[in-house]
Amino acid sequence: MGGVGHLTSPVPNPMPRVDTPRLGVIGGTFDPPHYGHLVLAENARVQLRLDRVVFVLAGQPPHKPDRPITPARHRVAMVEAAITDNLAFALSRVDLDRPGPHYTVDMLALLNLEYPGMALYLLMGGDSLAQFLTWRDTTGIVRQARLAVMQRPGYEPDLEVLEQAVPGLRDRLAWVDAPYLDIAASNLRQRVRERLPLRYLVPPSVDAYIHEHRLYEEGAFGSST
DSSP states (O other): OOOOOSSSSOOOOOOOOOSSSSSEEEEESSSSHHHOOOHHHHHHHTTTTSEEEEEESSSSSSTOTTTOOOOOHHHHHHHHHTTTTHHHHHHHEEETTOOSOHHHHHHHHHHHHHSTTTTEEEEEEEHHHGGGSSSSSSHHHHHHHHEEEEEOTTOOOOOOHHHHHHHTTTEEEEEEOOOOOOOHHHHHHHHHHHTOHHHHHHHHOHHHHHHHHHTTSTTTTTTTO
């Protein structure tokens, strides 16, 4: 090839990585998982040099006490189907295998025990950061993990207010530049009830699973908004 000289010596092996391994954490009910979740996870993985991203399935989130959640076995199967082609993605049952209520600060503590020596990055959207002060023990969350935030239109978190309430938060904040896909799980469940397609909104394997098990249809688990 023109302009490229011949190597006169073997290419040395890359220098071993000396910084702390990094674990991305994305939590949710994933009812169902969709491309919005995957886009955030993959862009955070690349931009923040995450070694792995774990999808933490919630049991019964404290902020959704009245909505019936699809049984865990189905949500587990859908997440496994959604992430199967990305070796850097993994499923975590840390919230499913313990009694509730389930709070993020407790989940992070358990992940720190499960993945000792890894730096945690909690993945979220700008809407979640805007509501961050309503979460339990925000200081404990920021102490255990950096916040990896994807900006979302219409949500401008007040960093001054956040920093005053949670000193040190600004230094623990990392922005993720990811395409914004306006997909909400509640809308996907509604589309199923209205017999509208989920194609191009969720991975084909998730779409197939939903229809095979007739999830979100009228009268089925997870059918309410």
